Amino acid sequence: MSHWTGSGQAQAKLGLRDVVVERGGSPILTVSSLDVFPGKLLAVVGPNGAGKSTLIHTMALLEAPTRGQTLFDGQPIRGGLLAYRRRMAVVFQEPLLLDTSVEANVRSGLSLRGVPHAERERRAALWLERFGIAGLARRSGRTLSGGEAQRVSLARALALEPEALLLDEPFAALDAPSRDALVDDLERALALTNTATVFVTHDRAEALRLGDRLAVLIGGRVRQVGTPQDVFAMPVDEEVAAFVGIETIAPGRVLSLAGGLAVVDVAGQLVEAVAAHEPGADVLVCLRPEDVILSPASDHPSPTSARNHLPAVVSRILSTGPHARVQLDAGFSMVALITKQSLDDLALAPGSRVVASFKATAVHLIPHRVRT
Amino acid sequence: MELIWDGIREAFRLIFTGNGEVYEIAFLSLTVSAVATGIALAIGLSIASFLAFRAPPGRTLALSFLNSGMALPPVVVGLVVAVMLWRTGPLGQLHLLYTPTAIIIAQALIATPVVTAISAAALQGIHPKLRLQVLALGASRWQAAWLLFREARLGLLAAVMAGFGAAISEVGATIMVGGNIKGSTRTLTSGTVLKVSQGDFEGAMALSFILLALIFAVILLLTIVQQRRQVS
Numbered sequence A: 001m002s003h004w005t006g007s008g009q010a011q012a013k014l015g016l017r018d019v020v021v022e023r024g025g026s027p028i029l030t031v032s033s034l035d036v037f038p039g040k041l042l043a044v045v046g047p048n049g050a051g052k053s054t055l056i057h058t059m060a061l062l063e064a065p066t067r068g069q070t071l072f073d074g075q076p077i078r079g080g081l082l083a084y085r086r087r088m089a090v091v092f093q094e095p096l097l098l099d100t101s102v103e104a105n106v107r108s109g110l111s112l113r114g115v116p117h118a119e120r121e122r123r124a125a126l127w128l129e130r131f132g133i134a135g136l137a138r139r140s141g142r143t144l145s146g147g148e149a150q151r152v153s154l155a156r157a158l159a160l161e162p163e164a165l166l167l168d169e170p171f172a173a174l175d176a177p178s179r180d181a182l183v184d185d186l187e188r189a190l191a192l193t194n195t196a197t198v199f200v201t202h203d204r205a206e207a208l209r210l211g212d213r214l215a216v217l218i219g220g221r222v223r224q225v226g227t228p229q230d231v232f233a234m235p236v237d238e239e240v241a242a243f244v245g246i247e248t249i250a251p252g253r254v255l256s257l258a259g260g261l262a263v264v265d266v267a268g269q270l271v272e273a274v275a276a277h278e279p280g281a282d283v284l285v286c287l288r289p290e291d292v293i294l295s296p297a298s299d300h301p302s303p304t305s306a307r308n309h310l311p312a313v314v315s316r317i318l319s320t321g322p323h324a325r326v327q328l329d330a331g332f333s334m335v336a337l338i339t340k341q342s343l344d345d346l347a348l349a350p351g352s353r354v355v356a357s358f359k360a361t362a363v364h365l366i367p368h369r370v371r372t
Numbered sequence B: 001m002e003l004i005w006d007g008i009r010e011a012f013r014l015i016f017t018g019n020g021e022v023y024e025i026a027f028l029s030l031t032v033s034a035v036a037t038g039i040a041l042a043i044g045l046s047i048a049s050f051l052a053f054r055a056p057p058g059r060t061l062a063l064s065f066l067n068s069g070m071a072l073p074p075v076v077v078g079l080v081v082a083v084m085l086w087r088t089g090p091l092g093q094l095h096l097l098y099t100p101t102a103i104i105i106a107q108a109l110i111a112t113p114v115v116t117a118i119s120a121a122a123l124q125g126i127h128p129k130l131r132l133q134v135l136a137l138g139a140s141r142w143q144a145a146w147l148l149f150r151e152a153r154l155g156l157l158a159a160v161m162a163g164f165g166a167a168i169s170e171v172g173a174t175i176m177v178g179g180n181i182k183g184s185t186r187t188l189t190s191g192t193v194l195k196v197s198q199g200d201f202e203g204a205m206a207l208s209f210i211l212l213a214l215i216f217a218v219i220l221l222l223t224i225v226q227q228r229r230q231v232s
Helices: A052-059 A081-085 A102-112 A117-130 A146-158 A176-191 A204-210 A228-233 A238-244 A340-346 B002-016 B020-054 B059-069 B074-085 B100-124 B130-136 B141-151 B153-168 B172-178 B188-197 B201-227
Strands: A014-023 A026-036 A041-045 A067-072 A088-091 A164-168 A196-201 A213-218 A221-226 A248-258 A261-266 A269-274 A282-287 A293-296 A308-320 A323-329 A333-339 A353-358 A363-367
Touching: A014 A052, A026 A041, A026 A052, A026 A196, A026 A221, A041 A204, A052 A164, A052 A196, A088 A146, A088 B130, A102 A117, A102 A146, A117 A146, A117 A176, A146 A176, A176 A204, A196 A204, A204 A228, A204 A282, A204 A363, A213 A228, A213 A238, A221 A228, A221 A238, A228 A238, A228 A248, A228 A333, A248 A333, A261 A282, A261 A363, A269 A308, A269 A363, A293 A333, A293 A340, A308 A333, A308 A340, A323 A340, A333 A340, B002 B201, B020 B059, B020 B100, B020 B141, B020 B153, B020 B188, B020 B201, B059 B100, B074 B100, B074 B172, B100 B153, B100 B172, B130 B141, B141 B153, B153 B201, B172 B188, B188 B201
Parallel strands: A041 A196, A041 A213, A088 A164, A164 A196
Antiparallel strands: A014 A026, A014 A067, A213 A221, A248 A261, A248 A282, A261 A269, A282 A363, A293 A353, A308 A323, A308 A353, A323 A333
């Protein structure tokens, strides 16, 4: 279990307390408590219109909440917003470059802060390099592709060496290859800093990959905050479940890789997956509940093409219409989706022993950086 | 045709023989119109920024008024300013009628709607989220305004040129509130009107050519600034 569960052990860099943002008299964002910690990334997911951008605007002090407090280093923000804004950086979905050269764009925030010339040059060169756009330095910001422009926008933000970084769906408008490459670079860049990052996205894979913690925002309310594994495995309500999808997500480490088949150690259990991750890689093992087959523990499982057969104990059963969602403890938390009929045939109840089977092709591995 | 050539010849003669009066008239025209444009720009940018960035209710109506203001008849402006500044008028105490200041007031009133309307269009053309991005980059209010004006510089300099053009080419209001007093309030336009009324077409042509040359020089300068590639 990560110790970054908001227990208050570490001092949050940025936080919201009892914040309500109203527009036209009705609330569009309600947050009782939300914290971002130094060196950690809080991924915020939610459907369109959930209030994700309003959340970023409020945290970035670009929009004043109707009620409630914004905390910086644990202290309520009072007056002098500019001084606080200069300790943060924001990247929006659109690159929003100034009509000048790429390098001048990357320097722009530093110029506004009155950072000395030599230091501006040094940091701009460094971050242009880190985002692989040093070759574009003298180009006009207006002549770049979407992916290039978003790299400039990210370099411009990180060159500020912000204490808090707020990313509002920065990859949403990019094509898949550009997005993947940029996620790699952002992940590497963030690992070099101690920035407290908020990353708004509607892409579950991005949220899982980058997020140390995950907040689910639906209908203007933060419904759940926790580790991605917890949120995906134990959504607090049906709306959260419907949005995140019900999945088994467990951290593991690749032990071996042969013939396109990886063996992953997940909490002591060995799981086989079709993958290309090198031994030693830290991954998240993802499994859709409908791909899990349950059979009685007493049976010797009849030979099937499923490569994985894990002994497990039923911990909880939730009925939803014609289906039953069975939570299992297999050394890690697993979820199986079966029909009501199967539930009755197997006579499952909390405490029942079963074997959970699934194919190696049903397992999806996501690389997952383990932060210390 | 001959009249035009004589006019050009006369213009060159006046310029190169160092005719003091012509220089004085040209200088007054330029100064008065430049100051009027400056005032129009200060007022226009403030109103345009408010309308473009704050998007207040009634913005469309306000913009309609401003856009109509671009067609504001100068004689009406001249009449209103003259009445206001008239000895027994509400501002008569200031004794401004028939002074260069009166001309500046009239020209500024004529140029302001032009500058405001075109500036508002230019600023509305900026990406609506760029203002947020600039503030998020750590800009103060004034830094943000400067950066956004720079983004809209093509349109804003077009607004300045249109405003300056409206001011310096104006004659009806200029005569009404300035009075065309030699050595005091005579401008290139009012001077031209006088020459024509005296039947001195050559002199009128000469002043007109000088006016056109002056306008071209100023607009050339502004266009160079406008078209310059943005360097940091």
